Amino acid sequence: MATHHDSNPRNSAHERLDDWEDDLLRRYPPSNGPASHPAVKAGPAPEPAGFRDYQKEARASVREFYRLNHARQTYDFVQAKRADYLRLSRRRMGIWEAMEFLNTLVDDSDPDTDLPQLEHLLQTAESIRADGHPRWFILTGLIHDLGKVLCLFGEPQWAVVGDTFPVGCAFSQKIVFSEFFAENPDCHAPRFQSACGIYAPGCGLDGVTMSWGHDEYLYHVVRDYLPDEALAMIRYHSFYPAHREGEYTHLMNARDHELLGWVRAFNPYDLYTKRDVRPDVSRLRPYYEDLIGEFFPATLAW
Numbered sequence: 001m002a003t004h005h006d007s008n009p010r011n012s013a014h015e016r017l018d019d020w021e022d023d024l025l026r027r028y029p030p031s032n033g034p035a036s037h038p039a040v041k042a043g044p045a046p047e048p049a050g051f052r053d054y055q056k057e058a059r060a061s062v063r064e065f066y067r068l069n070h071a072r073q074t075y076d077f078v079q080a081k082r083a084d085y086l087r088l089s090r091r092r093m094g095i096w097e098a099m100e101f102l103n104t105l106v107d108d109s110d111p112d113t114d115l116p117q118l119e120h121l122l123q124t125a126e127s128i129r130a131d132g133h134p135r136w137f138i139l140t141g142l143i144h145d146l147g148k149v150l151c152l153f154g155e156p157q158w159a160v161v162g163d164t165f166p167v168g169c170a171f172s173q174k175i176v177f178s179e180f181f182a183e184n185p186d187c188h189a190p191r192f193q194s195a196c197g198i199y200a201p202g203c204g205l206d207g208v209t210m211s212w213g214h215d216e217y218l219y220h221v222v223r224d225y226l227p228d229e230a231l232a233m234i235r236y237h238s239f240y241p242a243h244r245e246g247e248y249t250h251l252m253n254a255r256d257h258e259l260l261g262w263v264r265a266f267n268p269y270d271l272y273t274k275r276d277v278r279p280d281v282s283r284l285r286p287y288y289e290d291l292i293g294e295f296f297p298a299t300l301a302w
């Protein structure tokens with residue numbers, strides 16, 4: 001649980017969440033972004049210039065974040081988190097209420113950034129809307145990070161954010177800082193360390209257990225209310241080893257390949273829409289409350 005070295009877990013959690021997201025931009029700068037249309041075929045992204053130096057130059061806090069994540073996301077850890085959180089018995093909240101709840105995860109030390117989580121969600125959604133995408137796509141942008149409320153339920157950063165990957169099979173060497181998996185006990189369990197591990201080849205991602213974090217959690221909260229494309233964007237938006245590095249195709253079926261096209265279409269809106277211009281929350285709220293009401297009931301189980 002959130003027993004980290006800091007006396008203010010909310011504050012420190014937020015700083016560390018931003019560490020990971022800022023570092024993603026360093027790893028995948030905009031010039032190396034994928035084409036933003038889902039019709040563009042999947043495949044590994046071109047290796048950015050200097051990619052080999054990326055890990056060497058990473059900040060100490062980012063390295064430590066990945067070390068903890070890779071060492072502790074074991075198959076058993078994930079199953080325990082699923083058994084706990086997927087009962088969805090923490091609280092009932094509407095979507096806008098969850099956005100405001102997530103927004104209490106603020107960095108108290110910086111009064112100029114008092115709406116960071118809500119702003120990221122609105123900026124993502126507004127950019128999707130500006131490009132003329134369907135309403136469900138805009139709504140997906142609005143909600144995609146609400147699973148980060150796990151932080152407010154006491155989960156440490158390494159169990160909320162970070163690149164996600166399957167557990168129960170060999171860890172791809174293309175996962176960032178893959179050397180840290182040497183500290184993961186599953187690395188020494190033969191049944192988990194063949195390419196497919198406990199899974200059948202081509203079984204489909206729906207039958208594969210992913211590392212625990214905000215993506216998988218939110219997927220389960222909203223799965224009854226959105227189309228498959230939206231659910232894939234939510235569930236796999238941090239699955240950089242697949243949607244950016246082209247890994248784990250041996251576990252995928254044809255439908256996964258289709259849906260990953262949508263995950264790739266979503267990714268630039270997540271990574272490259274942080275702007276200095278702050279969204280006008282009160283002006284935008286009626287539009288988004290209407291959009292939320294089109295798809296979701298007044299409250300959901302979290």
Ligand SMILES: [Fe+2]
Pocket residue numbers: 144145214237238
């Ligand atoms: Fe996210």
Ligand SMILES: [Fe+2]
Pocket residue numbers: 120144145270
């Ligand atoms: Fe995001």
